Amino acid sequence: MPRYALKIEYDGRPFSGWQRQKDQPSVQGAVEAALGKLEADVPSIAAAGRTDAGVHALGQVATCDLQKDWTPFRLTEALNYHLKPDRVAIVACALVDDGFHARFSAIERQYLFRLISRRAPLVHDRGNAWRVVQALDADAMQAGADRLIGRHDFTTFRSTMCQADSPVKTLDELRVETLPYPGGTEYRFHVRARSFLHNQVRSFVGTLERVGAGSWSPDDVTAALEARDRAACGPVCPPDGLYLARVGYPVDPFSNT
Known part of the structure; x- marks a missing residue:
């Protein structure tokens, strides 16, 4: 499964924070919903940090594993299309090796x-x-x-x-x-x-x-x-x-x- 790193920008005001929560809007939930429009059964994504409710991001990083080989440009365009209703944008995307992890690789x-x-x-x-x-x-x-x-x-x-x-x-x-x-x-x-x-x-x-x-x-x-x-x-x-x-x-x- 190819692994991708996503650089994510978001306005934290509409969300309960980064982390997915039951019955509450989250940034993670919004990005995973967009990924779900592209492929079925996408594993949960991992982020560099869990921001709280109301906290924004200019450069949050998350990693996701997909079944299909996407070019970073096409993946970015597809995700941003499905994220249109949300105050979230993918500002960069890169194909990374399996050892890269948004949280644990960060220095x-x-x-x-x-x-x-x-x-x-x-x-x-x-x-x-x-x-x-x-x-x-x-x-x-x-x-x-x-x-x-x-x-x-x-x-x-x-x-x-x-x-x-x-x-x-x-x-x-x-x-x-x-x-x-x-x-x-x-x-x-x-x-x-x-x-x-x-x-x-x-x-x-x-x-x-x-x-x-x-x-x-x-x-x-x-x-x-x-x-x-x-x-x-x-x-x-x-x-x-x-x-x-x-x-x-x-x-x-x-x-x-």
Whole structure:
């Protein structure tokens, strides 16, 4: 059975998350339904990460095994045709060897979080970014972010529902970028690691927003990290601005697409 890697873009708002759920719309369910229009009995697809309800993706990766030999172009076109009713698109497709797995072959994951500061409500980016009304100090947020980079016990910044075996992770990048935005300012948080705990990025951003607003100091971020206690975390921000931006592999399967 030929194996294909799919790079998937989606708007998370209509879905209960990536993972297929009974009686709830999911991204996995939408892609598998489209595959089912092409072949019968397509095995379940595997993804690089399970995004939560309302979380978006620019570069989710999934692998699927099919009976027929499809050219990547034809498979992409066919899937996008059947995905038309959904806010999901296949942006790249590649034929990969049997040893490639979207999740287990990944060596890093990159997330983007969009935070917009302005008084006026969001119109075009409503549901696609988190809006706050107060001005934020980007330098203070970066100083707080720097306290989190490296290998740490991130118990404070993971959900109590997290199923990871260990709270110890290595955070490779947490960078705050500032961009002009009509009537305000956009702050983009670029977060990179091999893997993440449940709600880790949203916990980071919610905490750093408090630093930017002046309610917390960078030292408070260090104290929260060292507490190893979920109760010490700042507010967990909404999923609206979170995107799975990219999944890294030893060899990029989409380099020739």
